[in-house]
Amino acid sequence: xxxxxxxxxxxxxxxxxxxxxxxxxxxxxxxxxxxxxxxxxxxxxxxxxxxxxxxxxxxxxxxxxxxxxxxxxxxxxxxxxxxxxxxxxxxxxxxxxxxxxxxxxxxxxxxxxx
Amino acid sequence: xxxxxxxxxxxxxxxxxxxxxxxxxxxxxxxxxxxxxxxxxxxxxxxxxxxxxxxxxxxxxxxxxxxxxxxxxxxxxxxxxxxxxxxxxxxxxxxxxxxxxxxxxxxxxxxxx
Numbered sequence: 001x002x003x004x005x006x007x008x009x010x011x012x013x014x015x016x017x018x019x020x021x022x023x024x025x026x027x028x029x030x031x032x033x034x035x036x037x038x039x040x041x042x043x044x045x046x047x048x049x050x051x052x053x054x055x056x057x058x059x060x061x062x063x064x065x066x067x068x069x070x071x072x073x074x075x076x077x078x079x080x081x082x083x084x085x086x087x088x089x090x091x092x093x094x095x096x097x098x099x100x101x102x103x104x105x106x107x108x109x110x111x112x113x114x
Numbered sequence: 115x116x117x118x119x120x121x122x123x124x125x126x127x128x129x130x131x132x133x134x135x136x137x138x139x140x141x142x143x144x145x146x147x148x149x150x151x152x153x154x155x156x157x158x159x160x161x162x163x164x165x166x167x168x169x170x171x172x173x174x175x176x177x178x179x180x181x182x183x184x185x186x187x188x189x190x191x192x193x194x195x196x197x198x199x200x201x202x203x204x205x206x207x208x209x210x211x212x213x214x215x216x217x218x219x220x221x222x223x224x225x226x227x
Binding site (some may be wrong): 004014030033042043048050056091099100102103104105108 | 122145146148150155157158159160163165203205207209212213214215216217218219220
């Protein structure tokens with residue numbers, strides 16, 4: 001069964017550094033998402049992406065965050081200048097349709113900011 | 115101030131018994147709901163979904179019930195197995211035209227041998 005893959009599985013970075021989290025969504029899906037989960041807390045929406053542009057973003061997704069689909073397969077999340085509070089699991093998800101279709105999640109990237 | 119972490123409600127069931135996990139959703143206008151299972155160190159895994167024009171949907175060993183009057187969703191797992199041990203949470207689509215799924219807090223299911 002096709003799946004969403006994320007790399008790396010764990011990323012450690014120093015405060016102020018830039019990080020890029022990578023995702024390969026399921027190939028025939030059209031909608032892409034990033035969510036995050038701080039340890040012990042809820043899964044929180046960051047951003048959705050369709051047709052090469054952001055369709056919706058949360059208040060968490062400020063100017064330090066950006067997303068890109070640089071080619072036909074990858075979907076990336078960049079954090080320009082990481083803060084301690086960015087430490088979390090970051091999940092990429094994709095869906096075939098945006099509305100009323102389940103999200104398929106990757107296994108996440110654990111980001112640790114020191 | 116904001117809590118550092120959430121204390122997840124825990125449901126402990128004997129292997130072979132049925133499990134019922136509940137979720138209160140927030141928006142009466144939500145019209146699509148999903149149950150996810152999350153095992154330690156993994157991403158959320160889709161279990162079953164339901165649209166608001168239905169009140170019950172069955173899958174393999176799982177049933178989702180939707181009560182729109184009280185904004186309540188439940189997941190029933192029949193003949194619970196050790197592999198069912200995980201955190202379960204519901205997600206809702208808040209309104210038409212949005213792609214933003216809102217996730218609930220989650221319930222930890224522990225299956226006792």
